[in-house]
Amino acid sequence: MDLLTPRALASPHRLALIWGQHTLTYRRLAEHTAALAQRLRREGITKGTRVAALLSKSPEAVALIHALAQLDAVIVPLNLRLTPGEMAAQIERSRATHVVATEAAAAQARMVAQARPLLEITPAIWQHTLPLAPTAPQPAQFVAQTPLAILFTSGTTGQSKAAVLTAANFYWSAVGSAYRLGVFPEDRWLLTLPLYHVGGLSILFRSALYGTTVVLPDAAATTSFDPTRLYETLVAHKVTLVSLVPTMLHRLLAAVDAPPPPHLRTVLLGGAATPNDLLHTAQARGYPVALTYGLTEATSQVATATPAEVRRKPGSVGHPLLLTEVQVVDEHGHPMPPGAIGEIVVRGPTVFAGYDQDPKATQAALRSGWLHTGDLGYLDADGALWMVNRRNDLIVTGGENVYPAEVETVLRQHPAVADVCVVGLDDAEWGQRVAAAVVLHPNQRTTPAALETHCREHLAGYKIPRLIRIVPDLPRTASGKVKRGAVRNLLMRGEG
Amino acid sequence: MDLLTPRALASPHRLALIWGQHTLTYRRLAEHTAALAQRLRREGITKGTRVAALLSKSPEAVALIHALAQLDAVIVPLNLRLTPGEMAAQIERSRATHVVATEAAAAQARMVAQARPLLEITPAIWQHTLPLAPTAPQPAQFVAQTPLAILFTSGTTGQSKAAVLTAANFYWSAVGSAYRLGVFPEDRWLLTLPLYHVGGLSILFRSALYGTTVVLPDAAATTSFDPTRLYETLVAHKVTLVSLVPTMLHRLLAAVDAPPPPHLRTVLLGGAATPNDLLHTAQARGYPVALTYGLTEATSQVATATPAEVRRKPGSVGHPLLLTEVQVVDEHGHPMPPGAIGEIVVRGPTVFAGYDQDPKATQAALRSGWLHTGDLGYLDADGALWMVNRRNDLIVTGGENVYPAEVETVLRQHPAVADVCVVGLDDAEWGQRVAAAVVLHPNQRTTPAALETHCREHLAGYKIPRLIRIVPDLPRTASGKVKRGAVRNLLMRGEG
Numbered sequence: 001m002d003l004l005t006p007r008a009l010a011s012p013h014r015l016a017l018i019w020g021q022h023t024l025t026y027r028r029l030a031e032h033t034a035a036l037a038q039r040l041r042r043e044g045i046t047k048g049t050r051v052a053a054l055l056s057k058s059p060e061a062v063a064l065i066h067a068l069a070q071l072d073a074v075i076v077p078l079n080l081r082l083t084p085g086e087m088a089a090q091i092e093r094s095r096a097t098h099v100v101a102t103e104a105a106a107a108q109a110r111m112v113a114q115a116r117p118l119l120e121i122t123p124a125i126w127q128h129t130l131p132l133a134p135t136a137p138q139p140a141q142f143v144a145q146t147p148l149a150i151l152f153t154s155g156t157t158g159q160s161k162a163a164v165l166t167a168a169n170f171y172w173s174a175v176g177s178a179y180r181l182g183v184f185p186e187d188r189w190l191l192t193l194p195l196y197h198v199g200g201l202s203i204l205f206r207s208a209l210y211g212t213t214v215v216l217p218d219a220a221a222t223t224s225f226d227p228t229r230l231y232e233t234l235v236a237h238k239v240t241l242v243s244l245v246p247t248m249l250h251r252l253l254a255a256v257d258a259p260p261p262p263h264l265r266t267v268l269l270g271g272a273a274t275p276n277d278l279l280h281t282a283q284a285r286g287y288p289v290a291l292t293y294g295l296t297e298a299t300s301q302v303a304t305a306t307p308a309e310v311r312r313k314p315g316s317v318g319h320p321l322l323l324t325e326v327q328v329v330d331e332h333g334h335p336m337p338p339g340a341i342g343e344i345v346v347r348g349p350t351v352f353a354g355y356d357q358d359p360k361a362t363q364a365a366l367r368s369g370w371l372h373t374g375d376l377g378y379l380d381a382d383g384a385l386w387m388v389n390r391r392n393d394l395i396v397t398g399g400e401n402v403y404p405a406e407v408e409t410v411l412r413q414h415p416a417v418a419d420v421c422v423v424g425l426d427d428a429e430w431g432q433r434v435a436a437a438v439v440l441h442p443n444q445r446t447t448p449a450a451l452e453t454h455c456r457e458h459l460a461g462y463k464i465p466r467l468i469r470i471v472p473d474l475p476r477t478a479s480g481k482v483k484r485g486a487v488r489n490l491l492m493r494g495e496g
Numbered sequence: 497m498d499l500l501t502p503r504a505l506a507s508p509h510r511l512a513l514i515w516g517q518h519t520l521t522y523r524r525l526a527e528h529t530a531a532l533a534q535r536l537r538r539e540g541i542t543k544g545t546r547v548a549a550l551l552s553k554s555p556e557a558v559a560l561i562h563a564l565a566q567l568d569a570v571i572v573p574l575n576l577r578l579t580p581g582e583m584a585a586q587i588e589r590s591r592a593t594h595v596v597a598t599e600a601a602a603a604q605a606r607m608v609a610q611a612r613p614l615l616e617i618t619p620a621i622w623q624h625t626l627p628l629a630p631t632a633p634q635p636a637q638f639v640a641q642t643p644l645a646i647l648f649t650s651g652t653t654g655q656s657k658a659a660v661l662t663a664a665n666f667y668w669s670a671v672g673s674a675y676r677l678g679v680f681p682e683d684r685w686l687l688t689l690p691l692y693h694v695g696g697l698s699i700l701f702r703s704a705l706y707g708t709t710v711v712l713p714d715a716a717a718t719t720s721f722d723p724t725r726l727y728e729t730l731v732a733h734k735v736t737l738v739s740l741v742p743t744m745l746h747r748l749l750a751a752v753d754a755p756p757p758p759h760l761r762t763v764l765l766g767g768a769a770t771p772n773d774l775l776h777t778a779q780a781r782g783y784p785v786a787l788t789y790g791l792t793e794a795t796s797q798v799a800t801a802t803p804a805e806v807r808r809k810p811g812s813v814g815h816p817l818l819l820t821e822v823q824v825v826d827e828h829g830h831p832m833p834p835g836a837i838g839e840i841v842v843r844g845p846t847v848f849a850g851y852d853q854d855p856k857a858t859q860a861a862l863r864s865g866w867l868h869t870g871d872l873g874y875l876d877a878d879g880a881l882w883m884v885n886r887r888n889d890l891i892v893t894g895g896e897n898v899y900p901a902e903v904e905t906v907l908r909q910h911p912a913v914a915d916v917c918v919v920g921l922d923d924a925e926w927g928q929r930v931a932a933a934v935v936l937h938p939n940q941r942t943t944p945a946a947l948e949t950h951c952r953e954h955l956a957g958y959k960i961p962r963l964i965r966i967v968p969d970l971p972r973t974a975s976g977k978v979k980r981g982a983v984r985n986l987l988m989r990g991e992g
Binding site: 006007009010011013126134135136138139140143159168172175177178180181182183184209210211215269306308311319320321324348349382383 | 502503505506507508509511631632634635636639656664668672674675676677678680681705706707802804815816817818819820823844845878879
């Protein structure tokens with residue numbers, strides 16, 4: 001899929017990118033991208049080649065993503081916060097034959113590329129240019145089911161899953177978002193989310209389609225979230241749209257006691273359930289909050305309430321986007337009446353192609369064309385969607401998804417551990433924080449600190465339990481199932 | 497093509513229509529449309545049925561157009577200003593098997609329907625509702641080459657031609673316009689242009705795709721153009737976008753000495769060459785003018801300069817829309833260098849399917865995928881398009897196209913007329929006005945008044961020459977071709 005060439009032909013002088021004191025027009029970005037695509041082709045990257053990508057938020061990362069998309073290669077962006085072991089496993093799983101990395105991530109890439117060719121996108125490489133092809137690609141590409149990206153989602157089984165998203169998925173996601181949030185010719189979208197998240201990646205394709213501008217945060221801000229710096233960036237670069245997870249918005253409101261940035265027209269809030277008091281505070285402070293429900297398997301947004309809709313009906317995530325259909329179903333898959341809580345299922349052109357090499361998980365997720373999200377909610381009489389809970393066990397901490405099963409698996413590998421239950425505890429700043437109750441084998445001894453060290457060897461930092469408590473046994477139902485609610489209460493009581 | 501159902505599912509409460517004191521949400525419009533589609537189906541209208549439509553600007557006309565599009569019928573909207581003879585000829589030419597008409601046009605429809613079933617869309621009919629289908633149509637419809645409309649364009653040969661426009665044409669036209677002019681969730685587009693013009697018809701489909709609002713002018717204003725009423729409508733209904741031809745803007749500026757309507761963000765000016773002084777006056781008065789070049793055969797806009805682009809480069813119609821390609825070619829079809837004047841040719845998903853039942857004209861217009869417009873212009877070094885002239889002979893008067901050959905054919909039918917040349921003379925108010933130089937047969941006598949009466953029997957009012965002069969002979973080139981420029985000078989001199 002090539003959105004960049006037609007955009008550069010249609011709007012050569014519009015700004016594609018802003019970072020620091022620098023800007024790049026669509027024509028220039030397309031010229032860099034054309035040169036980079038030529039280089040990638042020389043490396044043997046072509047249609048269908050799977051390319052693991054370690055990407056800092058940088059202009060070369062943006063050019064690289066567009067170049068890979070132009071070649072119809074499959075982008076496999078990796079979470080830079082993963083351990084080398086986790087990363088190597090994902091490269092293996094994705095069957096990537098090539099690795100590419102921006103300079104800031106090159107050291108990590110060298111640790112995990114193994115025998116695969118590794119291309120580091122240095123300034124010397126990406127600053128080449130080639131003249132623009134004068135011919136726009138045909139629109140058929142936008143409905144093509146060509147795989148464009150493989151994104152790893154935390155699987156409920158503890159094994160992360162590799163979601164395959166197509167060119168058509170990204171195109172229709174951009175279309176649905178356009179005609180919900182609107183497109184202003186002067187729009188500037190700040191890339192707060194990482195490029196390995198569907199929410200970050202889709203901003204690039206969407207902006208190229210619209211001819212609007214992507215603003216990259218300062219390099220220093222990409223490693224740790226700094227709310228004051230976020231505010232300054234929003235003001236300085238006249239940002240109009242920003243995607244935030246609730247934790248970010250919470251920290252922004254806590255750190256900056258000033259009116260909203262003057263050009264900001266929408267804060268797209270998603271990635272986790274939004275606490276009501278956060279929503280009220282943001283609205284009272286004049287922030288134009290849009291609430292969205294989305295997931296990787298639906299190429300981000302499924303339903304979105306605009307700021308005006310949020311004011312009229314606070315808490316609802318609104319109606320499905322154009323061409324997206326939502327139902328709420330019971331355990332047999334039958335649609336439920338308005339107001340009844342059930343599983344949210346989704347159908348439409350943004351629904352992913354399936355999990356890579358995993359027909360069983362794909363069949364479980366995609367039934368008769370409906371994506372079974374595992375998330376709970378209800379539709380009101382008017383057809384607007386309300387979230388009740390994200391996937392039962394899912395912990396969302398600072399916008400990152402943590403599946404308890406994955407953390408539990410790691411803890412169980414410790415020789416002293418007999419049993420374990422990982423839950424999320426409410427947290428004003430992070431939304432939730434990870435906590436674990438651990439049962440030891442008889443005659444075995446260890447400490448929470450030692451268990452944390454064990455976790456740190458195998459898990460990205462955000463997955464490591466902030467609280468680990470050793471308990472004599474886990475509360476269970478009559479049928480032997482761990483009562484997660486009771487574990488949560490137990491851990492919360494212990495804290496107080 | 498069904499844009500309305502997905503839009504009504506995605507945005508049930510957004511306003512689809514405003515007229516007078518009335519409004520209609522997308523859900524309600526879709527419910528009316530569903531009932532109307534059912535009724536049309538009962539009349540035997542189905543996929544591919546050609547339906548001649550006589551449409552006043554009314555809510556029922558909007559529902560009717562969406563209903564016919566839902567059925568994949570082919571809409572043949574007729575110019576209500578044509579004589580019954582002209583109208584009957586177009587119905588015949590289009591092979592329409594059914595005629596539909598809104599109440600205001602029902603009398604005309606009865607005169608021309610002949611043996612065809614005629615459905616008059618009375619309030620009693622269109623105010624039925626049916627519940628909305630809960631399933632959104634698939635996106636494949638938007639790239640389908642299903643004929644959606646047949647629009648008559650004045651042919652250069654005097655015989656008007658029947659341009660076939662597809663669902664994909666209208667979809668991609670809406671896409672290109674969206675990402676040039678922007679889409680604001682609160683946008684309201686005033687339907688100034690008639691529904692039998694591609695510029696009017698496309699507003700309906702575009703607005704449904706975007707989820708924005710169409711404002712219908714007052715019924716009284718639809719029969720004659722009243723600039724003061726236009727201004728009042730723009731203000732009262734908070735209109736943000738309006739399509740005008742230069743004559744309309746000229747009259748608006750002359751009649752209303754007040755600041756631009758406060759919500760108006762873009763005046764899309766097209767349909768004829770825009771005089772520089774009109775552009776300057778409009779800009780000086782603070783009107784946000786976008787300049788566009790378009791034609792029926794490319795589903796309206798080909799290239800459009802936004803108000804910001806017009807300020808930077810006054811007079812250019814800007815870059816082609818997304819996915820539209822423009823070249824300027826010489827008489828052999830070879831692309832010309834920047835700055836060189838040649839014929840404008842257009843390629844892309846908005847280029848029409850051809851002229852109905854006219855392979856010869858289609859082949860002349862569509863060569864190797866390029867639409868040969870007959871219009872002259874040049875591309876500057878930056879790729880922006882500048883118009884030099886509309887099709888050599890074309891007269892654009894008050895936004896209506898008049899082809900000299902058609903008027904000449906009618907005048908030649910008069911027994912006293914031996915030869916004739918019809919040209920356009922510059923006119924401050926109408927852009928151009930039609931004028932004719934006539935040579936009589938020896939020993940035959942008639943008067944300009946008698947010739948005008950003859951024209952009135954056969955031609956719509958706007959095609960009738962405002963000036964007819966009887967001359968001894970026509971200035972010709974050595975090869976015998978009439979020198980139109982010399983005729984124009986001759987007629988202008990006579991006026992002074």
